[in-house]
Amino acid sequence: MGKLLEVNNLSISFTQYVQGLNRHDLKVISDLSIDIDESEIVAVLGSSGSGKSLLAHTILGILPYNAHVTGDVNFKGQILDQEKKEKIRGKEICLIPQSVNFLDPLMKVSQQAVGECKDDNERKEKEKRQREVFAKYGLDESVDDLYPFELSGGMARKVLLSTALLNDPDLLIADEPTPGLDAKSVEETIQDIRSLKEHGKGVLLITHEIDVALRTADRIAIFYSGYVIEINKVENFLNSENLLHPYTKALVDALPKNGFKLTEGVQPLEDVPGCPYYENCPIRLDKCQNNKPELIEHDGIMIRCFNFKETGSEEVVSEETGSEDVVSEEVVSEETGSEDVVSEEDNNEEEINDEA
Amino acid sequence: MMKLKAENISFSYNKKRPILKDISLSLESNQIIGLIGDSGSGKSTLCKIMAGYITNFTGDVTIDGKEISRNGFDPVQLIFQHPEKTMNPKWKMEKVLRESWIPPQDLKDTFGLKDNWLTRWPSELSGGELQRFSILRALNPQTKFIIADEISTMLDAVTQVQIWEALIKHCRANDIGILAVSHDKDLLDVICDDILYFKELNHL
Ligand SMILES: Nc1ncnc2c1ncn2[C@@H]1O[C@H](COP(=O)(O)OP(=O)(O)OP(=O)(O)O)[C@@H](O)[C@H]1O
Ligand SMILES: Nc1ncnc2c1ncn2[C@@H]1O[C@H](COP(=O)(O)OP(=O)(O)O)[C@@H](O)[C@H]1O
Ligand code: SF4
Ligand SMILES: [Mg+2]
Ligand SMILES: [Mg+2]
Numbered sequence: 001m002g003k004l005l006e007v008n009n010l011s012i013s014f015t016q017y018v019q020g021l022n023r024h025d026l027k028v029i030s031d032l033s034i035d036i037d038e039s040e041i042v043a044v045l046g047s048s049g050s051g052k053s054l055l056a057h058t059i060l061g062i063l064p065y066n067a068h069v070t071g072d073v074n075f076k077g078q079i080l081d082q083e084k085k086e087k088i089r090g091k092e093i094c095l096i097p098q099s100v101n102f103l104d105p106l107m108k109v110s111q112q113a114v115g116e117c118k119d120d121n122e123r124k125e126k127e128k129r130q131r132e133v134f135a136k137y138g139l140d141e142s143v144d145d146l147y148p149f150e151l152s153g154g155m156a157r158k159v160l161l162s163t164a165l166l167n168d169p170d171l172l173i174a175d176e177p178t179p180g181l182d183a184k185s186v187e188e189t190i191q192d193i194r195s196l197k198e199h200g201k202g203v204l205l206i207t208h209e210i211d212v213a214l215r216t217a218d219r220i221a222i223f224y225s226g227y228v229i230e231i232n233k234v235e236n237f238l239n240s241e242n243l244l245h246p247y248t249k250a251l252v253d254a255l256p257k258n259g260f261k262l263t264e265g266v267q268p269l270e271d272v273p274g275c276p277y278y279e280n281c282p283i284r285l286d287k288c289q290n291n292k293p294e295l296i297e298h299d300g301i302m303i304r305c306f307n308f309k310e311t312g313s314e315e316v317v318s319e320e321t322g323s324e325d326v327v328s329e330e331v332v333s334e335e336t337g338s339e340d341v342v343s344e345e346d347n348n349e350e351e352i353n354d355e356a
Numbered sequence: 357m358m359k360l361k362a363e364n365i366s367f368s369y370n371k372k373r374p375i376l377k378d379i380s381l382s383l384e385s386n387q388i389i390g391l392i393g394d395s396g397s398g399k400s401t402l403c404k405i406m407a408g409y410i411t412n413f414t415g416d417v418t419i420d421g422k423e424i425s426r427n428g429f430d431p432v433q434l435i436f437q438h439p440e441k442t443m444n445p446k447w448k449m450e451k452v453l454r455e456s457w458i459p460p461q462d463l464k465d466t467f468g469l470k471d472n473w474l475t476r477w478p479s480e481l482s483g484g485e486l487q488r489f490s491i492l493r494a495l496n497p498q499t500k501f502i503i504a505d506e507i508s509t510m511l512d513a514v515t516q517v518q519i520w521e522a523l524i525k526h527c528r529a530n531d532i533g534i535l536a537v538s539h540d541k542d543l544l545d546v547i548c549d550d551i552l553y554f555k556e557l558n559h560l
Binding site: 016026045046047048049050142150151152153154155157158176179180181182183184185208210247250251252254255256257260261262263264265266267269 | 369373393394395396400437468470472473476480481482483484485506509510511512513514515516517518521539540542543545546
């Protein structure tokens, strides 16, 4: 049996029209592969704008119309095309979206959580569970009849979470389920995610809150500028010395309780010919500028860097011997990947009635 | 030095559910004060009142004892968790910024603002990039106080440090006070002089 979910060599670009007719392709995800097993929680951390939400939207088939996608998504051993994605979303695969704009502004929140029902029996059953799940998250009965604009950001997030849990999916994709939530609600979320795993489900957890990832995930994938740069075991994140990629180390050292260490630099706006971290990398080599490191396995850890330090030793592992400087995998994935131009919905990132 | 004061603030969106009752707090322009509390408890509502976005409240918001003039440029600037919601999607970033003021190059550098971002639309930048704009926009020379409502919640840890370091550096140097709202106690411990607990302020 294969994995529950496998994403293979995914690349996404957006077609933009600059000043009228000048077409410009903006590449935002490159050669991305990731998999999730049953009873497994994989967390995704990374720079903002690195493509985390786009990955979620690809799996669900809700990318905007101007997205061009190559590579494939396998679920339970089947390739998901747009039609299949539409059929199983909200059922076998559920999304907790990052943006609370996903809530229907014209529908009371309890109705949205219950969703479509086959018959009255199912409705009664779901309404009962809806109340239980809401209550668990501290949403009292007065909240049932509110419309989305009347919710605070945190409350809206709890509604989105409850909605997804009520559908009892085999794979939950949670895109930032906890920002702005107080400690108690974060705790509830963590318990719910863990309980899915105990019931044999898979979870893709996208988050900026490393603590939440550490307390739930089996593996953590790090994204930077549209690339997976490292996939490591959870325990290695407790000490940045055990991490391989310089950006992953910077991310962990930047946590308030790990020293709030400043690392300068921002991710490139456009795909670059060499390593995406080249501009900011403290250990870069000459060849990093124009050659792309591939994602390779090292001791069960996936790493995309020519010059990473081996865990626990001072020795620098150089990749020169094995994979020769691979220039741009774009070409490769564009040929092998099944083309799949999806349309639908505007990708209205972001949310909240904060300004309402 | 100046002092921003909120005194006996009460407010409800509708009569059935009071949100804020008799809240008082003060902030000096050389201070960074943290505010922590449960989600939905009313922190953002209080922020909007202090920054003049909500006006039908009872109580007083003053600077050095005087009512704040909200016409023209407001000396109390609110920065939101979701920068994209406060930007006109049909304006390029250059215009978004210029709407408030034209910051000098060194300030743009401090905030890591790249020139090639200026010609983009808001939808073409990430949350971290947009938040740098919204902070810079709020740092107009007439600003005396910044209310930062979960401004780094949607950002990665590296960007969070960059943004706070730059904001604190600028505010310390220019005698601007900061009220930092967050649910992240670890963060507030690192950046604030003092932390207030919302439920102790709110007399519901
Ligand atoms: N419709 C679009 N047109 C052009 N660029 C887009 C579009 N949607 C997203 N992007 C770009 O794709 C990149 C990845 O976006 P995405 O929303 O996946 O980031 P993210 O990793 O989820 O970030 P965050 O941590 O801020 O949520 C960003 O640079 C973004 O600006
Ligand atoms: N526009 C609105 N209309 C009605 N109720 C609102 C509105 N905005 C917020 N509320 C309510 O006010 C309370 C406080 O919200 P908010 O200040 O956003 O909380 P916090 O920032 O502490 O999470 C919540 O119960 C929310 O439901
Ligand atoms: S490949 Fe080179 S530039 Fe990229 S992270 Fe590794 S050392 Fe740094
Ligand atoms: Mg996102
Ligand atoms: Mg709030």
